Amino acid sequence: xxxxxxxxxxxxxxxxxxxxxxxxxxxxxxxxxxxxxxxxxxxxxxxxxxxxxxxxxxxxxxxxxxxxxxxxxxxxxxxxxxxxxxxxxxxxxxxxxxxxxxxxxxxxxxxxxxxxxxxxxxxxxxxxxxxxxxxxxxxxxxxxxxxxxxxxxxxxxxxxxxxxxxxxxxxxxxxxxxxxxxxxxxxxxxxxxxxxxxxxxxxxxxxxxxxxxxxxxxxxxxxxxxxxxxxxxxxxxxxxxxxxxxxxxxxxxxxxxxxxxxxxxxxxxxxxxxxxxxxxxxxxxxxxxxxxxxxxxxxxxxxxxxxxxxxxxxxxxxxxxxxxxxxxxxxxxxxxxxxxxxxxxxxxxxxxxxxxxxxxxxxxxxxxxxxxxxxxxxxxxxxxxxxxxxxxxxxxxxxxxxxxxxxxxxxxxxxxxxxxxxxxxxxxxxxxxxxxxxxxxxxxxxxxxxxxxxxxxxxxxxxxxxxxxxxxxxxxxxxxxxxxxxxxxxxxxxxxxxx
Amino acid sequence: xxxxxxxxxxxxxxxxxxxxxxxxxxxxxxxxxxxxxxxxxxxxxxxxxxxxxxxxxxxxxxxxxxxxxxxxxxxxxxxxxxxxxxxxxxxxxxxxxxxxxxxxxxxxxxxxxxxxxxxxxxxxxxxxxxxxxxxxxxxxxxxxxxxxxxxxxxxxxxxxxxxxxxxxxxxxxxxxxxxxxxxxxxxxxxxxxxxxxxxxxxxxxxxxxxxxxxxxxxxxxxxxxxxxxxxxxxxxxxxxxxxxxxxxxxxxxxxxxxxxxxxxxxxxxxxxxxxxxxxxxxxxxxxxxxxxxxxxxxxxxxxxxxxxxxxxxxxxxxxxxxxxxxxxxxxxxxxxxxxxxxxxxxxxxx
Numbered sequence: 001x002x003x004x005x006x007x008x009x010x011x012x013x014x015x016x017x018x019x020x021x022x023x024x025x026x027x028x029x030x031x032x033x034x035x036x037x038x039x040x041x042x043x044x045x046x047x048x049x050x051x052x053x054x055x056x057x058x059x060x061x062x063x064x065x066x067x068x069x070x071x072x073x074x075x076x077x078x079x080x081x082x083x084x085x086x087x088x089x090x091x092x093x094x095x096x097x098x099x100x101x102x103x104x105x106x107x108x109x110x111x112x113x114x115x116x117x118x119x120x121x122x123x124x125x126x127x128x129x130x131x132x133x134x135x136x137x138x139x140x141x142x143x144x145x146x147x148x149x150x151x152x153x154x155x156x157x158x159x160x161x162x163x164x165x166x167x168x169x170x171x172x173x174x175x176x177x178x179x180x181x182x183x184x185x186x187x188x189x190x191x192x193x194x195x196x197x198x199x200x201x202x203x204x205x206x207x208x209x210x211x212x213x214x215x216x217x218x219x220x221x222x223x224x225x226x227x228x229x230x231x232x233x234x235x236x237x238x239x240x241x242x243x244x245x246x247x248x249x250x251x252x253x254x255x256x257x258x259x260x261x262x263x264x265x266x267x268x269x270x271x272x273x274x275x276x277x278x279x280x281x282x283x284x285x286x287x288x289x290x291x292x293x294x295x296x297x298x299x300x301x302x303x304x305x306x307x308x309x310x311x312x313x314x315x316x317x318x319x320x321x322x323x324x325x326x327x328x329x330x331x332x333x334x335x336x337x338x339x340x341x342x343x344x345x346x347x348x349x350x351x352x353x354x355x356x357x358x359x360x361x362x363x364x365x366x367x368x369x370x371x372x373x374x375x376x377x378x379x380x381x382x383x384x385x386x387x388x389x390x391x392x393x394x395x396x397x398x399x400x401x402x403x404x405x406x407x408x409x410x411x412x413x414x415x416x417x418x419x420x421x422x423x424x425x426x427x428x429x430x431x432x433x434x435x436x437x438x439x440x441x442x443x444x445x446x447x448x449x450x451x452x453x454x455x456x457x458x459x460x461x462x463x464x465x466x467x468x469x470x471x472x473x474x475x476x477x478x479x480x481x482x483x484x485x486x487x488x489x490x491x492x493x494x495x496x497x498x499x
Numbered sequence: 500x501x502x503x504x505x506x507x508x509x510x511x512x513x514x515x516x517x518x519x520x521x522x523x524x525x526x527x528x529x530x531x532x533x534x535x536x537x538x539x540x541x542x543x544x545x546x547x548x549x550x551x552x553x554x555x556x557x558x559x560x561x562x563x564x565x566x567x568x569x570x571x572x573x574x575x576x577x578x579x580x581x582x583x584x585x586x587x588x589x590x591x592x593x594x595x596x597x598x599x600x601x602x603x604x605x606x607x608x609x610x611x612x613x614x615x616x617x618x619x620x621x622x623x624x625x626x627x628x629x630x631x632x633x634x635x636x637x638x639x640x641x642x643x644x645x646x647x648x649x650x651x652x653x654x655x656x657x658x659x660x661x662x663x664x665x666x667x668x669x670x671x672x673x674x675x676x677x678x679x680x681x682x683x684x685x686x687x688x689x690x691x692x693x694x695x696x697x698x699x700x701x702x703x704x705x706x707x708x709x710x711x712x713x714x715x716x717x718x719x720x721x722x723x724x725x726x727x728x729x730x731x732x733x734x735x736x737x738x739x740x741x742x743x744x745x746x747x748x749x750x751x752x753x754x755x756x757x758x759x760x761x762x763x764x765x766x767x768x769x770x771x772x773x774x775x776x777x778x779x780x781x782x783x784x785x786x787x788x789x790x791x792x793x794x795x796x797x798x799x800x801x802x803x804x805x806x807x808x809x810x811x812x813x814x815x816x817x818x819x820x821x822x823x824x825x826x827x828x829x830x831x832x833x834x835x836x837x838x839x840x841x842x843x844x845x846x847x848x849x
Contacts, residue, residue, distance in 0.1 A: 302722070
């Protein structure tokens with residue numbers, strides 16, 4: 001064990017309005033398994049993407065086996081020996097396992113012909129060597145692979161010639177217990193081979209079992225570098241949590257008696273038996289890991305995704321919502337998480353984007369005048385302090401925070417009884433964040449019911465009257481504001497809560 | 500919420516010059532300049548160009564492509580494409596001739612061409628929306644199929660002669676023909692009426708506004724309550740109906756129901772015009788005014804090349820180049836606005 005195989009020196013990365021990672025220094029020794037843990041947005045993915053060359057880093061440097069690979073491209077990082085096993089591997093459906101493993105790097109014969117025998121031999125050898133022999137056939141087509149088999153393909157891609165460090169991103173999310181055990185065996189073998197291993201997972205018990213060291217990230221800053229044998233899960237969680245809201249926001253007590261949304265025994269592709277209520281003037285926060293099904297729940301309620309069974313009552317009346325237009329007719333508004341892909345028409349004006357959901361309400365006999373569109377949304381553009389030189393400017397030319405405010409203006413103009421906000425302050429600058437919080441508070445005071453999906457712990461704790469945590473297709477009992485602590489929420493979200 | 504009464508936008512106080520500019524659209528200015536330059540160039544080469552007869556010839560020639568380009572504007576703004584328009588016009592032309600010949604009713608013939616277009620457009624929408632076939636592939640398929648249908652319904656696959664003088668007015672009739680003044684072509688008047696109506700629909704109706712929304716981002720449009728399937732039905736049906744009307748005009752002008760001749764290549768001209776008029780391939784952008792200016796530009800170009808004796812083959816090459824140029828300009832505009840956005844995001848500016 002001489003010099004470390006991977007050394008990260010003072011690495012930092014910023015995005016508009018967020019410092020995703022700063023001042024991270026750490027090493028991985030040969031034959032060492034280092035786990036990275038942290039909440040959503042703590043900087044784990046950013047780190048992996050920097051190492052894999054997907055992101056350029058802003059500060060610091062990365063040394064692989066003593067050689068600097070900063071400002072790497074994905075290809076350069078790969079050649080230098082860093083390999084990432086992605087959570088959702090890209091598998092080409094119509095080519096074989098062997099070809100999928102060698103894609104982009106087919107062994108050649110003279111005249112540019114692919115050397116199929118060599119490729120098959122290499123893959124067979126690798127399958128045997130890493131204990132996957134018999135689990136997947138080298139001639140199987142990509143489309144026929146199970147999630148676990150896809151994972152094997154992705155792992156073998158990573159382990160081809162010249163590998164020095166392998167990073168696993170949530171490797172067990174699609175694996176059964178048995179398969180997870182097999183993965184552990186593989187990782188231990190890689191350790192014996194003298195590779196550096198990075199293991200990123202939300203599942204703390206796995207981290208405790210497999211890793212030698214644990215690095216804890218919070219808001220892009222390392223808060224702990226612990227030897228696994230000398231620590232426990234509760235200690236790790238305590239290092240992950242404890243963030244403060246930038247502007248300590250205090251909400252007024254506004255919950256009224258009237259129940260606006262009542263969901264009973266809802267089932268869908270993503271959910272088992274979900275029941276909850278949101279009352280007028282109440283903000284209910286939905287916590288959980290990315291991928292726990294919160295966004296899907298919002299889309300099921302909004303009619304974008306299909307509900308299999310269960311009832312949804314709006315204002316006490318059972319309501320059939322089969323499409324977003326049904327939802328809007330039932331006085332529901334929905335500001336999606338990914339505003340560029342799902343929220344906004346980037347090539348159209350601020351007025352059009354803000355008034356889209358009320359076109360039919362504003363029109364007489366289908367005629368829609370510019371003047372009416374403007375007077376319907378101008379008050380909200382002003383109230384939200386949307387900074388735009390003109391109402392006719394294309395929304396794509398506004399900054400992120402102002403774009404988000406345009407989405408909010410749309411739903412203010414529609415004046416719904418229930419407003420669903422999915423990650424309302426994602427990629428929004430600090431000033432705009434505070435304004436969005438103020439607005440949410442004001443809307444609640446006026447009696448709007450708000451369902452807020454958020455991965456920002458401080459935001460959940462400060463803004464929610466009650467918090468519901470989603471984990472593994474179901475939801476927790478609501479946690480009242482006074483009882484809500486970050487530890488309690490994280491424990492439920494990670495599935496480590498003692499029931 | 501504090502809503503004040505004087506929330507009227509400053510639009511009311513804009514100067515007349517600005518308002519005119521707004522009506523034409525700044526993005527159409529380059530089209531007008533190109534048109535003026537081209538006219539100047541042609542006029543120096545041939546005196547005949549500026550004669551009233553020639554100008555009204557251009558107007559008459561515009562009508563068929565123009566009507567199709569109106570529908571095509573709706574389709575392209577909604578992020579679709581309709582390659583089958585020429586074939587729809589062919590079907591409509593044949594049906595129109597059959598109806599006029601057999602019943603003697605001119606109005607019946609025109610109404611039937613509209614209906615044929617409407618139905619075939621709805622067939623396109625069904626293939627795209629219900630069978631989920633990409634619009635380019637779907638209408639490429641019906642481009643072939645509808646042309647085949649046109650030949651099948653024409654007895655023996657041959658043109659059907661129509662010798663009704665009233666009906667011929669639709670093709671070559673003139674309004675206000677006095678003395679030396681050759682009169683305004685009726686077909687051109689129809690185009691102007693249709694284009695103005697379409698312009699108003701696109702600008703000031705829920706339907707028109709929703710076309711821009713769905714073209715710019717179908718997911719966001721759906722999440723804002725727009726029914727994309729229904730919209731597509733209307734859009735392709737309108738495109739079909741206008742193609743049908745264009746087919747009727749072709750029938751009247753050639754005095755025969757034509758399965759192919761006169762309606763072939765219309766899709767290329769209409770699509771070129773719409774892109775040249777400022778529409779984006781990705782959808783969400785484009786105006787009737789722009790498309791009509793581009794149709795005028797193309798008709799003038801074609802007329803000029805004929806007057807100057809440039810052979811048809813060169814004209815075909817020129818049309819192809821124009822389509823590439825039109826889309827390339829659109830892509831360049833998009834790239835430029837993306838750079839602006841990237842710069843804004845990078846600086847976190849407003």
